[in-house]
Amino acid sequence: MPTLTTRARTGLLAAAAATLLTTGALHPATASAASAPAGPPAHATAAVLDLDDSGRSPVVRGEDTAYDTASIVKVDILAAALLQAQDAGRELTAQERAHAEPMIKQSDNAAADALWRQIGRTDGLTAANKRLGLTSTTSGPGGKWGLTRTTAGDQMRLLRAVFDGDADDAPAKTGATALNAGSRAYISTLMNQVVPEQSWGVSAVGSRQSLKNGWLQRVTSGLWDVNSIGQVSVNGHRCLVAVLSNGSASMAEGVDLVERTARTAVAQRLSGPPGAAAGRR
Template sequence: MPRHRTRRSALSGLVAAVVVLLAGSAAGGVYLVGHSPDDASSAAAAVSSASSPSATTGPSEESEVDLDAELADALAPLADGADVSVAVLDTESGASAAYGDGTYDAASIVKVDMLAALLLQAQDEDRELNGAERAYAEAMIRRSDNTSATELLKVIGGEEGLDAANVRLGLTGTKAAHAWGLTQTTSADQVRLLEAVSGADSVLSEASRAYLTELMGQVEADQRWGVSAAGTDAVLKNGWMPRTTTGLWDVNSIGRVRSGGHTVLVAVLSRGHATQEAGIGPVETVAKAAVAVTDAAGGSG
């Protein structure tokens, strides 16, 4: 993703506020989960208050800064507590930021990619999805059903079919695996996938985009954590998976939210958590930090 710059006056207070939020999440290695709706609004209010430019701000504080660097500063308190990568894009202002460029296990977020591949194939054949394909797709996205995902991977031609679709979708850092949860991907690629799902400039047709978005807006209530903490009207897919080699968990979340009057795409990938529940708090905190950075940039003019 391109590096973006904005005015420091709009972001200097923001970084301090997010550092406080992150430090609170990471203190002692304990992460809190099951936040009430008031938690997200309180955090947003704190960031909004802290990021308001001071009336006494001088010209020396108006230098332009790199949003990637601002995001890195905001996430620094988690550096020793989690292995995480995040990418964010404000689709209206164009502000974007990224932290971490490594590859991660996709876990169940790959199911969005798999459905996109199926929809591309159906478009190529000028047909609608059949009943079985729709059943697999809906169970796979709404309930994160693994058996349906395995069957649908066969339909699209296995990992070779998924890799071929990803070339068309512009995913340059994603490599499919036969054991689909082990597909390797990057947060930047996941934002590109979200752009394909959400934007008009896409190889996916309007009907395909609408179908994918509909399903991602209907995931079961107990799976609506993650990037949903960063805004409203969330359309998302989460992934979580224990690694047999380490016993530690991958916890990922990708999706679209509304924040600051804008539509924002967010992808958070993480690994090395003791449990799934232990990973949810950091993922949500990182998502909120990333969206706060682009909110400040979009509002700074």
Template sequence: MRRAGLLITATLAATAILVAGSTASVRKPATVPTIAATTPSPRRQPTIPTFTKTQRDALTRELRRYLKDKPGDLSLSVRDLTTGTSYSYNEDLRTATASIVKVDIVMALLLRAQRGERDLTSREKSLAERAITVSDNAAASALWHSIGGAGGLASANRKLGLRDTDPGPGNAWGSTTTSAADQIRLLRALTSDRSPLRSGSRRYLRGLMGDVTPEQAWGVSAAGNDAELKNGWLPRERHNGRWTVNSIGIVQRLGHTYLLAALTERGTTMQDGIETLEHAVETAAAALAGAFIQT
């Protein structure tokens, strides 16, 4: 730029000399048009649809209508990992985990192994696989003792960020009580890079949950595809033999990843509980997915 300026100055000086020494007309140099500086218009940021209060209220009314004539209670939590949107229904309910606690037990086992800077032994892997994929109670009991029972589970749950889960007394791991929101926190520890569980541990357990035997693959799988889940079912003496039926897991739907936890208690039969929670999770996931479909 400096060189160009010197050349222009020199040219103007030469022109001035010519004008001073001659009466001949001198053509003025063509004027260089000035280009006005323009500021580009800011790009419009895409708007992300939100799950509005109106939509939440409509979903709550729909679930209440469905459950009105159904026996027992249901609590539901769902989180869309793709958008961060979440929804809860009857979040104050606390009920027994039944066999969904087996996921929690295996997570506690993995945390203990990490703390010891070791891999799971072949026996531990065998027990974990049986506890998750076929819901083997004897395997879960063996792992319960390996992690230190109720105290070991409570210690692990503090690390995992759980708030509402109280381990069952003695050997009664199935009597652990929890909330749907806490089960979402547990699932978040299986999907988040901020989890105390290392990525290899998370992949390992999710792989087991994705390989649950087909006859036990009901529940949150009704809400989407490629389900990674664990179910629990238990007739409870304190409820006069009525059923607690629970399901937790991770599903894919319309390009979104959903964490779901549905807890039911006091159902007349196990099948009643399954139908209730499957309807609830499918209804909730469809409502959230519908809010984010681009038109």
């Protein structure tokens, strides 16, 4: 995939920050690209699964601790809405789709607010995550869905529930409690239609990407949470990749950290022996 020039990258990140401002997610004073005060070094954790490997085992690179989700939780919110629709024996309504599509493709926060309320906020997301096999994700309090806490391992479980439904051990193979084929196809289609200015992150690893990114500047520290999850094609391999990070001094530094971490983690996974067991590096 072509590498963005510095000018192009700056323009895309400025557009992304502008999107946050227009939806009220950040106060203008906190959306600045200026570096935050010095603090602990930024760090990141990645999880990778090669869907074309015989072992089909995910590998976690780094300490699998909890991070703020920021907007990657929007995939989880949509999964919860789809599970509730399945339980009712129906598809999403036109109004629900009108919220779901901008929420994923444009990362629209007002649309996420609407679906968050509809699923029952914390209770609804918690119930859905139990069915999807997520064990280390804690919903954000009240309306603060972006402060949901999760791990790279749990984001891999969510990605498998969407993209790995044919695997015998995938979360989606849990019968009536899981996303059906139509729900999985709907989520993956929307993740494949993310607007160009938000196509950074795991997309740096390969082509034919379906992704969702999240970014948030914390008011207390001025530092950035930057995350990216999705499916990419790398040298003929379909890979699920989740990278979570925090502590970056700017959004641009966070994006660079996420992309470097994704490249390293995927390269290490694909260079390993076929059927390698899951583990931490």
